[in-house]
Amino acid sequence: MLLVEDDRETADMLADLFTAEGYRVDVALDGHRGLHLGLSRRHQVVVLDRMLPGIDGVDLVTRLRRVGVTTRVLMLTALGELPDRVLGLDSGADDYLVKPFEVDELLARVRALHRRDLAGAELLPLGSGQLDLRRREACLADGARVQLSMREFTLLHTLAADPKSVHDRSRLRKRVFPDTSAESIVDTYVHYLRRKLGRDVIRTVHGLGYQMGTL
Structure with missing residues (x-):
């Protein structure tokens, strides 16, 4: 609480x-x-x-x-x-x-x-897994559940809700991290998510930003 x-x-x-x-x-x-x-x-x-x-x-x-x-x-x-x-x-x-x-x-x-x-759990498709919107967890294909911090969840949710779009760092920073002006924080949390869920969970589109990858 x-x-x-x-x-x-x-x-x-x-x-x-x-x-x-x-x-x-x-x-x-x-x-x-x-x-x-x-x-x-x-x-x-x-x-x-x-x-x-x-x-x-x-x-x-x-x-x-x-x-x-x-x-x-x-x-x-x-x-x-x-x-x-x-x-x-x-x-x-x-x-x-x-x-x-x-x-x-x-x-x-x-x-x-x-x-x-x-x-009230809601599930959003996430590659071969799912994102539990109520519990803020990633549900892997093998049934394992990975807890996410609030910021990790919000970043992943933003990408997963519009998986075909490339999201530039500035837009992600304003939506997910409104209390800071440092766009490098986006890269930091992408790193955290990749460390928890695998390198392919978020795809880097060089010069443009990030896109939802595969879980």
């Missing part, structure tokens, strides 16, 4: 609560840290506040959805008016709970999102 909450006392209380329920919890105290963790690590559920320093909750969810992060999101906030709830859900959140809240209801809503995550 990823918990994004700028009030440290509330964040500590919620982290203890979720940990006691058996979740492994990453905590971010501002929107920038929350975005970094959401892009770089795998989570089943995100619980976040609306009013965050740096990047607010609506913008954070919008950015995650824009790059293909499908993790279930619960907004937990004091902003409870109808326009606030509509904006939160329209930004890409799956659920919206207003503070103050009942602990039992919060835990029930998180469990419901977790069940939806486990039941």
